[in-house]
Structures are given as structure tokens and as C-alpha cells.
Amino acid sequence: MAVDVPDLVSRARQGQPRAVARLISLVEGASPQLREVMAALAPYSGRAYVVGLTGSPGVGKSTSTSALVSAYRRAGRRVGVLAVDPSSPFSGGALLGDRVRMGEHASDPGVYIRSMATRGHLGGLAWAAPQAVRVLDAAGCDVVLVETVGVGQSEVEIASQADTSVVLLAPGMGDGIQAAKAGILEIGDVFVVNKADRDGADATVRELNHMLGLGESRSPGDWRPSIVKTVASRGEGVDEVVEALEKHRAWMEERGVLTERRRRRAAHEVETIAVTALRERIGDLRGDQRLGVLAERIVAGTLDPYAAADELVAAVTEDR
Amino acid sequence: MAVDVPDLVSRARQGQPRAVARLISLVEGASPQLREVMAALAPYSGRAYVVGLTGSPGVGKSTSTSALVSAYRRAGRRVGVLAVDPSSPFSGGALLGDRVRMGEHASDPGVYIRSMATRGHLGGLAWAAPQAVRVLDAAGCDVVLVETVGVGQSEVEIASQADTSVVLLAPGMGDGIQAAKAGILEIGDVFVVNKADRDGADATVRELNHMLGLGESRSPGDWRPSIVKTVASRGEGVDEVVEALEKHRAWMEERGVLTERRRRRAAHEVETIAVTALRERIGDLRGDQRLGVLAERIVAGTLDPYAAADELVAAVTEDR
Incomplete structure (x- = not known):
């Protein structure tokens, strides 16, 4: 059934959640009208600040995402959340039960939340996620949080497509080694050590500092990743995360890095x-x-x- | 530096381990001579029986692989082992420290063991692993065991390219659900419940039986996956695994399923x-x-x- 795309886009831009949801479904389902949708969105995209959140299961990713949404909402920003699961080869029943924790934002008209599972083939999400980000961007979100569930290569790929990549860790999970393994140290612009009220938080920060120092020799002009401690379940440290994000964004804008990243992202998207x-x-x-x-x-x-x-x-x- | 490919292939076929290793390196490194290598191997491939082994970390995969190697060696077969890690986006330092457990076979001239990490891009291993299998096949291996490390989509993809796919589980790891999530129930021809001396082994077998029964309605002529209990560290049940493999192989050969699977695999390989x-x-x-x-x-x-x-x-x- 053909959809009236211009009407849908116009309603999405007015902030109608159902229009936004419908557009994402068209994108996610690789609808025959996908091209029409993307062409209609093009003039309205490129305004949102896209933040990728990544981390092993158990670090408190959805709690952190939810706390970040609250922080941005307090600052009056419109927020989109895209939770993607690249680890399951079968779409549909992604383990997104913890999405319910986002329930507090469900009735907030300034927040869009969407879960995506992979489409059953390699590269499926790498392809669909940026399109869904474009929808949220065109719908007027100031910030889009892309949270990946699970670990592995696709996760790194998706996170590396954000303007800023946040890597979440928790004390005592051997995360340093895990992060190094998944190549996550290379993509993190901001590191968050969540559950910082637990034993070993300072050790994790130290280990992280050490490993970041060991990384490929940075040029003097390079961004030095921030490390922030949080207890997301109590909202502690979350404003500092937002601060670190804004600092990174400002740093990128000053140096033209943001545009450069976005160009690289667009080139990658086109290639995909x-x-x-x-x-x-x-x-x-x-x-x-x-x-x-x-x-x-x-x-x-x-x-x-x-x-x-x-x-x-x-x-x-x-x-x- | 150009390699004398015909000489290398001839030496590999005489069973010289260094020639086999060199050919796999050429294949893995996408050498400019890759095409020459593959063309030279083509007439000698298609004889090995390829067994995929898959399972979550902690189920005892490398111990099981090693025990299977011993069993096949007792039967006088030449065995190749390919341990692949699709979960790391960065090649080289794959977490294959447990390869040392295969040490007992290191001096056996009838066994080739090789680890491969992903080449840093999606689809890297899916592409290189079948080529490495061809090398081991042409080198005269009767059986090639392809053991995947880690979980996820690529693992399923690699395992599904085997003649027979073995899925390893262990009691009390919630494996039933994990297996269903990773789509592993669909690809398993033989299920091995390892660490069967632990509590819950029978429960895992029951759960597995139940889930396999729930699977998409099998036609009467379909293969009903075998379930075998093992304690691989003591070699218990391993001969039964070999029996189950041989039974599956005979079943496939009788019905022309083996050739059909190999054609599908070849088509997939060409596509990749x-x-x-x-x-x-x-x-x-x-x-x-x-x-x-x-x-x-x-x-x-x-x-x-x-x-x-x-x-x-x-x-x-x-x-x-």
C-alpha cells in the first residue's frame, strides 16, 4: 500500500510520534518507498547531534541511556533513542525487555524511543540504523542516542558512525581487556565508568587511563578521551557525561572535525x-x-x- | 615475493606441514597469488568431511575439539583443525591462548592446527575460512574440524558452511535460550552436552529435546538431530560423537544431501x-x-x- 510520503514527512516534522514511527518502519522494512522517504528527508537532516552508546551486557546501558535522556530533557532538548541489537541473526525477538526501564519517558512528547533488531543478514543494521537516525534527525530531535545491545564487530561499526561515541564500562568486569578485544578503545570519545559506587571503580579508571595512554601515539591536536564516573541508577555523574559530550562536540566543531566525521559517515553509508x-x-x-x-x-x-x-x-x- | 605455487601445492599434498601453513597464510592474507593457489587446489578438494563446532564460551570447545582429534586419530584419519574467531574486529591477537590445550597433537604429523582471526572487516572470515578448509582438504585431511570462538552471526554463518554442524552445550548455562537466540538450534545436526558429569546435564538434554521438537515442523524424511552427552576432559562419550557424525554423514550421502549441501556452500562461497x-x-x-x-x-x-x-x-x- 503506497504511503503519502510528503504528508508523512510533514507530520513527522510537526512532531507527531506516529508519523515518526511509520517512517522508521518504512526505512527498517526496506519499503519500496524507501528511496522516496530518504529523498524527502534529505533537506531536513544533519542537525541532530548523534551519540553512540556501547558497552558489554551488565554495565547498565539502558539505565545510562535513560538517565542521559532525562538530563537532555531537563536542558529542553528533544531526544531520539535508537536501541539496536546487532548480535541476533534473527529479527523480531531481540532481548529488549529492559526497554521497559525507559518507561518513564514513554509519555514525554519530546522523546522518541525505537528498538531495531538486525534484518537477518550481515550488514543489515549497519545499513538501516543510519536511515533511522535520519528520520529522528528530520523529526527535529536535537540529540539522537544510538544504543547498541550486545558486543562485536557490528556494534563497533554502528558506534563509529556517531558524532561522539560513548563507551560504558563497569568495575570488576575485566572490561579493559574486553574493550581492547572489541576495538572499542579506538572508537571511544567519552568513557563512562558506571556503577562507580562499587569496589574497583577507581581501578577501572586507572586501567582505562593506562590503556588509553598506551594506544597509538596521539598527535598533540588529537582529542584526549574523557573518563566520567557515574551511578546512572541514581542519576549521579550524568550531568558530567552531558558536559563531556558537549565539550567533545565543541572541540569537533572548532576544528571542522564534526563535518569531516559526517562526510566520512556519509561516504560509508553510500558505500554500504x-x-x-x-x-x-x-x-x-x-x-x-x-x-x-x-x-x-x-x-x-x-x-x-x-x-x-x-x-x-x-x-x-x-x-x- | 612470488611463490612457486605448483611446488607448494605438491609439497602440501605430500603432507609437509610448512607447505600447508604457507598456503593457508597466502589464502588468509589475500595474497596476489590467491587465485593461482585456489586454481591449483581445485582438483584436489572435495574429499574432506567438514565438521563445524560451535558453542558459547565455557562449554569446553577446545577440549572437545582436541578429544575429537584424538578419536579420529585412533581411527587412522588425518585431521585438520581450523579455529576461527569471528567476534574480534581486529586480527592478530585473537584470544586463542587455550590453543595450548591442543599441544598434545602438535607433534603428530597427521594433524594440522591453525587459528584464524577476522581480517578486520565484515565478511572477512566468512570469505577466508572456506579457502583455508580447501587447503586442508587438498593436503589430504580426511576430516576438517572448524571450531568457531565466540558467538554471533558470523559464527552461525561459518558453522552452517560445514557438512555437519556440531553445537556444544554445557549444563546450567541457560544455553537453551542462548542457542535459540543465536539461531543455533536451526543449524545443529549433532548436539553435544559436554561436562555431563555436572548437575543439570539431563535437564539440558530434556530442554534440548523439547526445543528441537518445537522447531519448525520437520518432514518425515528430515534428519532428527542427535544429542550426545560427553565429558570431553576425560574423553567420555567422544567415540559416540564420532558415531553420531558418521551416522549423519551416511544419512546425507544416502540421500544426496551431502552433494546438495556442498553445492549450496559453493554457491554461497562464490557469492561471497x-x-x-x-x-x-x-x-x-x-x-x-x-x-x-x-x-x-x-x-x-x-x-x-x-x-x-x-x-x-x-x-x-x-x-x-
């Missing part, structure tokens, strides 16, 4: 969409005799997979 | 290589003015990412 489109063209050949014949020859040992891939690429790029 | 090649063509445009200009226009709001991607796809497919 283009790769997805080409992948789909290849997928379209799945029902085709050609791929079946190539696979048979590989199994028989009369063709190697690279030579077969050459034929497939030729079929995709020359058949048009 | 083709997508990677096209992705690289797009990546080649990164230094190009065109992508920079497109990204600038997106940030300025004068172009949407889909229209930009169209231009990128056109550049890739028509410029040749």
Missing part, C-alpha cells in the same frame, strides 16, 4: 547502500541456472571459486 | 567472493573525487544516500 544493492543483484542470480552450474563445477573440482566469482561479477555488471 | 570483489571496486573509489563529492552533498542535504549510491553503483559497473 551500494554494496547492498550489488549484493542483491548477485542474490537475484540465485534462482538462475548460472550460479547452480558454477557451484556444481566447483564441487566437482573442475572450477575454483575465484574463477567462478569472476563469471558472477561479469554477469552482474555487464548484463545491464 | 563476488560481493567482496565488488565491495573492493567500491572501496577503490574511496580515494576518488566522486565519493567525496557525493558525501559532501549528502551532509549538505542536497542529495540523499540512495541517489548517491546509484551513482556509485553506476561508476562501478559501467566504468569497465
Whole structure:
């Protein structure tokens, strides 16, 4: 069923939550009208400040997100929250039960909350999440918080697409090592040690300081990541997190880094969409005799997979 | 430095471990001679029985792999082990310290053991692992065990490329739910409940039986996954695992399922290589003015990412 996209966009821009939700659904579901939606949103995007939040399970991510929403709301900002789960290969039943903790914001017209699960294929979320951010941006959110659930590569990829990346840790979880493993030290602009009322918080801060110092040699002009201690469940330290975020934002704006990051992000986004489109063209050949014949020859040992891939690429790029 | 590929392949086929290691390095490092290597291996591949082993951390994966190697060695089979870590976006320092447990096989000329970490980009391992399997296959391994470290989407993808997929569980880890989440129930041909001397082993078997019964309605001719209890650290139940594997293999061979699976795997492999090649063509445009200009226009709001991607796809497919 065709949707009246200009009307939907105009209603989203007036702040109607159902219009915003509908637009995200169109984007997430890769609707045939996706292109129309994105074209209609383009002039209104690029205003929101996009903050990525990442961290291992148990560090208090959704509590921290919720506390950040409260802090920004107190400052009169409109806030969008996108909670994405890149760890599940099957969409739908993402473990987002803890979303209920965001309940306090559910009736606030200045807050949009949305959960997304992966679309069942690699690169699915990397592709859909930036589009959903564009919707929230165009709908007038001043800040969009992108919270990733789970750990791993996609998480790093999604977080690295934010203007500012926040990495959450908690004391005594061996997080230093985990963070190093997931490559999260490299992407963190602001580190938050949550549950700072627990034993070991200072040790975690020290370890973090140490590891950040060990990182690839920073140039003198580079951003030195902030480290903030919080007890998100009691709102402690959350204003300091907002301060650290604003400091990083100001630092980026002064140096033109924000625009540079956004350009890189846009380039990456375009690449992802283009790769997805080409992948789909290849997928379209799945029902085709050609791929079946190539696979048979590989199994028989009369063709190697690279030579077969050459034929497939030729079929995709020359058949048009 | 150009390698004498025919010589290397011939030495690998004579069972020289260094030649095998060198070929895997060429494959893993995406050497310029990769195509030559794959073409040279093609006639000799397709003989090994490929078993995927998967399971959450703590279930005793490397102990089980090592015990399986011993069992196959007792039966006089040559065994290759490929331990892959799809969870780390950065290659090199994969957490494979527990590889030392495989030490007992290190001096056995009938066993090749190799660890692989992801190459730093999505789809990296999905692409390299099957090529490494081909090397081990051509080198005369009767059985290749592909053990994935960590959990998530790539793990499922890699495991599903095996002839037979073994899913390892342990009592009392809430594995049933975890397995369902990761989509692992769908890919398991043989389930192993390891650490079966612990409390709750029978409960895990029951839960597993229940969940497998709940799965999508199987046709009468479908394979009913086996469930085997083991204490891998003492070698208990491991011969039963080998029996279950051989039963599954025979079942597949009788019905032509093995060839069918391998064709599907080959088709998937070709698709992955083709997508990677096209992705690289797009990546080649990164230094190009065109992508920079497109990204600038997106940030300025004068172009949407889909229209930009169209231009990128056109550049890739028509410029040749």
C-alpha cells in the first residue's frame, strides 16, 4: 500500500510520534518507498547531534541511556533513542525487555524511543540504523542516542558512525581487556565508568587511563578521551557525561572535525547502500541456472571459486 | 615475493606441514597469488568431511575439539583443525591462548592446527575460512574440524558452511535460550552436552529435546538431530560423537544431501567472493573525487544516500 510520503514527512516534522514511527518502519522494512522517504528527508537532516552508546551486557546501558535522556530533557532538548541489537541473526525477538526501564519517558512528547533488531543478514543494521537516525534527525530531535545491545564487530561499526561515541564500562568486569578485544578503545570519545559506587571503580579508571595512554601515539591536536564516573541508577555523574559530550562536540566543531566525521559517515553509508544493492543483484542470480552450474563445477573440482566469482561479477555488471 | 605455487601445492599434498601453513597464510592474507593457489587446489578438494563446532564460551570447545582429534586419530584419519574467531574486529591477537590445550597433537604429523582471526572487516572470515578448509582438504585431511570462538552471526554463518554442524552445550548455562537466540538450534545436526558429569546435564538434554521438537515442523524424511552427552576432559562419550557424525554423514550421502549441501556452500562461497570483489571496486573509489563529492552533498542535504549510491553503483559497473 503506497504511503503519502510528503504528508508523512510533514507530520513527522510537526512532531507527531506516529508519523515518526511509520517512517522508521518504512526505512527498517526496506519499503519500496524507501528511496522516496530518504529523498524527502534529505533537506531536513544533519542537525541532530548523534551519540553512540556501547558497552558489554551488565554495565547498565539502558539505565545510562535513560538517565542521559532525562538530563537532555531537563536542558529542553528533544531526544531520539535508537536501541539496536546487532548480535541476533534473527529479527523480531531481540532481548529488549529492559526497554521497559525507559518507561518513564514513554509519555514525554519530546522523546522518541525505537528498538531495531538486525534484518537477518550481515550488514543489515549497519545499513538501516543510519536511515533511522535520519528520520529522528528530520523529526527535529536535537540529540539522537544510538544504543547498541550486545558486543562485536557490528556494534563497533554502528558506534563509529556517531558524532561522539560513548563507551560504558563497569568495575570488576575485566572490561579493559574486553574493550581492547572489541576495538572499542579506538572508537571511544567519552568513557563512562558506571556503577562507580562499587569496589574497583577507581581501578577501572586507572586501567582505562593506562590503556588509553598506551594506544597509538596521539598527535598533540588529537582529542584526549574523557573518563566520567557515574551511578546512572541514581542519576549521579550524568550531568558530567552531558558536559563531556558537549565539550567533545565543541572541540569537533572548532576544528571542522564534526563535518569531516559526517562526510566520512556519509561516504560509508553510500558505500554500504551500494554494496547492498550489488549484493542483491548477485542474490537475484540465485534462482538462475548460472550460479547452480558454477557451484556444481566447483564441487566437482573442475572450477575454483575465484574463477567462478569472476563469471558472477561479469554477469552482474555487464548484463545491464 | 612470488611463490612457486605448483611446488607448494605438491609439497602440501605430500603432507609437509610448512607447505600447508604457507598456503593457508597466502589464502588468509589475500595474497596476489590467491587465485593461482585456489586454481591449483581445485582438483584436489572435495574429499574432506567438514565438521563445524560451535558453542558459547565455557562449554569446553577446545577440549572437545582436541578429544575429537584424538578419536579420529585412533581411527587412522588425518585431521585438520581450523579455529576461527569471528567476534574480534581486529586480527592478530585473537584470544586463542587455550590453543595450548591442543599441544598434545602438535607433534603428530597427521594433524594440522591453525587459528584464524577476522581480517578486520565484515565478511572477512566468512570469505577466508572456506579457502583455508580447501587447503586442508587438498593436503589430504580426511576430516576438517572448524571450531568457531565466540558467538554471533558470523559464527552461525561459518558453522552452517560445514557438512555437519556440531553445537556444544554445557549444563546450567541457560544455553537453551542462548542457542535459540543465536539461531543455533536451526543449524545443529549433532548436539553435544559436554561436562555431563555436572548437575543439570539431563535437564539440558530434556530442554534440548523439547526445543528441537518445537522447531519448525520437520518432514518425515528430515534428519532428527542427535544429542550426545560427553565429558570431553576425560574423553567420555567422544567415540559416540564420532558415531553420531558418521551416522549423519551416511544419512546425507544416502540421500544426496551431502552433494546438495556442498553445492549450496559453493554457491554461497562464490557469492561471497563476488560481493567482496565488488565491495573492493567500491572501496577503490574511496580515494576518488566522486565519493567525496557525493558525501559532501549528502551532509549538505542536497542529495540523499540512495541517489548517491546509484551513482556509485553506476561508476562501478559501467566504468569497465
